[in-house]
Amino acid sequence: MNRFFERMHGQRRAILCGLLALTVVGYALGLRLPAAILPEVTFPRIKVIAESGERSGDEMLREVTRPLETSLRRVPGLLEMRSITSRGSTEINLDCSWSSNMDLTLQRVQAQVAAVRDAMPTGTSIDARLMNPALFPVLGFSLVSPGHGLAELRDVATLQIQPELSRLPGVAEVVIQGGGQLEARVTLDPTALEAHGLDAKCVADALTKTSTLESVGLLESNRELYLGLADARPPNLEALANVPIPVPDGAPARLGTLGRIALEEAPQFTRYAAQSSEAVLVNVLRQPSASTIDVAREARRWFDEHRSVLPSDTRIQVFYDQSDLVRDSVTSVRDSLIVGAVLAVILIILFLGSWKLGWTALIVLPASVGLTLFGSSLSHQSLNLMTLGGVAAAVGLVLDDASVVVEHLSHRA
Structure with a gap:
């Protein structure tokens, strides 16, 4: 020695x-x-989130939650399953042992979800994700504009801010919360429906069948291949009012004669506030291997350099920043x-x-x-x-x- x-x-x-x-x-x-x-740790938990419009809690429990639970019980290595069902949404947490291969378990969960996807109500979206620290936002911005509506502000965030921030290095996802969404609302007149022998379901089915976007085939010309689309969706409120609704034993009736049609904001069941008023929130999520400090710095720099894409009276404020910690x-x-x-x-x-x-x-x-x-x-x-x-x-x-x-x-x- x-x-x-x-x-x-x-x-x-x-x-x-x-x-x-x-x-x-x-x-x-x-x-x-x-x-x-936090360190890059993948917890032995998988979260399955299903959303299905504005269905009631009882309908979600009967048509979404129970079929998913029945299918997910077949996943090997599952220790515990807990679900939360609310209006239009279902959240299922699957807990496994720490020795489980979570990547393989996630694939099995996705396979079981795919097996019952066709049995879900139309328009139901289902997402399954591993639980890790990267699932939570690292940076949050609030957008407030006194001179513009929430629907317009959300369109700016969705169509301009979200695509640009998603291209930044290390950004995994940009989630937009709050704001309003415009929709064509049809308020049916019971008297007009009764006069034509119709009900609300008949009108809804007719609108679903006529408002379609389908492929009609391929066309080859000049060594290029074109996709043909048949778009039967009404381009504006006037065209929507002229949609024919089949009437039993009679001539079709125009939708405009059966009620009132107007462009209004869709109902919002969750509202977000910042800077003492309702706001649109922009949440930035990082990739698992990305640096929180780098992602936050690049996102802040983008907002500083691209203020011109936002309405002139828009106030931007950072309400959450993990990089400070x-x-x-x-x-x-x-x-x-x-x-x-x-x-x-x-x-x-x-x-x-x-x-x-x-x-x-x-x-x-x-x-x-x-x-x-x-x-x-x-x-x-x-x-x-x-x-x-x-x-x-x-x-x-x-x-x-x-x-x-x-x-x-x-x-x-």
Whole structure:
């Protein structure tokens, strides 16, 4: 053992140069590590969300929730299933064991969902996702415009902001919440329906059959292939009023003669407010391997550079930003490192009276953090509250150990 340490002492310059190189590389790689509020952990839970318009809770339970639960019970490794059913929406949480292969389990869940999709009511959308920290927004903007309606503001967010933000590096999804949506509302007159021998269901079925968009085939011309579409959808309110409604034992009646047709906002069951008024919210979600700080910075930069695409009186405000928490954690670790190193050097110089030993302690602390960042990069870790908290706690331990070793070297010298 003594020979080993003697050889190490003989190669001390090479060892110091190697440690210095690893430290520099560690800090360089640390600047490229993805930063997030939580580590990249995939929980053994899959969330299935089904939405089906404005159906009542009883209809959702009978036609959506129970068929899905019956099919999902066939998934191997399922420990617990919990569902929440409300008006037009169903949420099912599937819990598995921590040893389960969640990617394979997700594929099995999607297969069971596909098996019952055809039995779902028309217009039902079903989405299954793994639960991980990347499912939650990292940045949120609120849009308020005193001179424009919520429907117009939502159109701006959906048609202009959402596609542009989705193209930014590291952005997985942009979710728009709030605002209004315009729809053509038909208010039927009971007297007119009774006079023609019709009911609301007959009118709804006739509108469904006439308002279609179908492919009629392919046409080849000039070495190009064209897709032919038959669009029977009414382009405006006047065309909608002229849609013929079949009448039993009589001539078809125009829809406009059966009630009132107007362009109005669709009913909203959830409203969002910001800046003391109703607002449209833009939520940005990151990819699992992306950095929260980079995504937030790019999104803020886009809004600063593209204010012209928004109405002139639109007020934009950030109501949530995860990157602030990550930056505060990085700042805390940096401050702990600087303060700890300075105090260690001062104490060693005051009590041991050696500048050389003081510089030794000063070098140990940054080198330890640099090697930690180097190891984190090799193991594909991220800078998050847990890893940064561990580094901050380890700073004190490294300082204690460095002080003890330096004092021991001082006595032996």
